[in-house]
Amino acid sequence: QRYGQSRMEAQSTQTDITVLNPAVPPAKHSSPKVLLNIVLSVFLGTLLGVGIGFLVELLDRRVRSGQDIAGLEIPVLAEVTKKGRRLEKLRRLFSRNRPAMA
Known part of the structure; x- marks a missing residue:
């Protein structure tokens, strides 16, 4: 019975499709607003970056200095300072016992 119904529907030429409104071309061409998109992207990207930076700093619970x-x-008993390579290079560069450059 189902096979007969499917076969009959396949042979049918009648369709239930009608055109409601014909397609009309637009009055003016559409295009992306490049300058607006760039300005908004830069603004929102900067805002997102600053927001993430503040959030990371807010959630960071490590103690980095005596000021923290x-x-x-709470009383501070001692501080351990980090002697970096950059600081050492600057000290060697500007040391007083170094001979003057000609």
């Missing part, structure tokens, strides 16, 4: 402890009103 002082904000908690």
Whole structure:
């Protein structure tokens, strides 16, 4: 029975499709607003970057200096300073016992 119904529908030439409104071309061409897109992208990208930076800094619970402890009103017993390579290079460059350059 189903086979007969499918076969009959396949042979049918009648369709239920009608055109409601014919297609009309647009009055003016559409194009992307490049300058507006660039300005918005730069603004939103900067805003997102700054927001993520603040969020990371806010969620960072590490103690990096004595000032972080002082904000908690806890006494500081000692500080361990990091002697970096850059600082050492600057000290060697501007040391007083170095001979003057000609």
